[in-house]
Amino acid sequence: MDNAMMNDIERISGVLRFANYFRTWPQEDILELAGLCQWVRFDTDTMMISADDPASALYLIVNGHVELSFKDRDGKDGVIDLLGNGQLVGECALVPDGCYAVSVRTLEATTAISIDGAAFSDFLAAHFDRALTMxxxxxxxxxxxxxQAEELKCRSAAQRLGIYFLADAVPIDGAHETPLTIEKSALARKLGMTSETISRALKKLSEIGVSQHANGHIIRIADAQTLSEWCGLSGNDAKEGSQNALKAAI
Known part of the structure; x- marks a missing residue:
């Protein structure tokens, strides 16, 4: 193995070890997995994966945002989710002769790690503990x-948006702030709304101390506890704040 390839494997393994999927793996397994990977880069609005195509690779998003979607019987696009850094897409590639179940399109220039599906499947077959973690x-x-599907039925648009803001909120100067790293139109699709609905939701949240700053790229929450209660979160959800409990609700 030449030095360039070894350096690439080491760089890839450095990224893999911080992804939730592989964080508990021993270093020798991380390095072996890195040998099945390569860097890939996609421009904005590029189809990474097309539904029903043969599934050949999984992708770990390193930097960027992607949109998962499907087409209904009328040929209309339906958004399933938006995913960002550290998320894995294309898991169908682990199924022998499988096809992708959904389409994945980039919302911005995106860097990812491509993992050969067949080789990764063989790797997991030979490493039972690693297969269990996956x-x-x-x-x-x-x-x-x-x-998320349950939340679409049980909470209002403003409540879902409030929970999204709480999930990444950090305390600053006696309040909490959340950076918006994606366009509001993309956020609306993620939360199952239209752009008009998200505007109305923002107006409703302003009555509970939520305000926009830096041209809408920063959301300021005057009282996170009040917003949590208004959104119908339990006490434990509110206490866990910006971590898994709130992310599970969106």
Whole structure:
């Protein structure tokens, strides 16, 4: 193996070890997995994965945002989710002769790590403990999608938006602030809204101390506890604040 390839494997392994899917893996397994990977880069509004195409690779998003979607019987696009750094897409590539179930399109220039699906499947077959961690991570992701579907039915648009803001809020000067790293139109699709609905939701949230700054790129929450209660979160959800409990609800 030449030095350039070794350096690339080391760089890839450095990224993999911080991803939730592989964080508990021993270093030798991380390095072996890195040998099955390569860097890939996509321009804005590029189709990374097309539904029903043969599934050949998984992608770990390193930098950027992507949109998962499907087409209904009338040929209209339906958004399933938006994913960003550290998220994995294309898991169908682990199924022999499988096809992608959804389409994945970049919302901005995106860097990812491509993992050969067939080789990764063979790797997991030979490393039972690693296969269990992947099963656990994918099961958690499925449960999150089911919770999101439940939230669409049980909470108002403004409540869902409020929960999204709380999920990444950090304390600053006696309040909390959340950076908006994606366009509001993309955020609306993620939360199952239209752009008009998200505007109305923002107006409603302004009555509860939520304000926009820096041309809408920073959301300021005057009282996170009040917003949590208004959004119908339990006490434990509110206490866990910006971490998994709130992210599970969106």
């Amino acid at each position: 099963m656990s991570a994918m099961t958690e992701r499925l449960c999150q999608l089911l919770r």
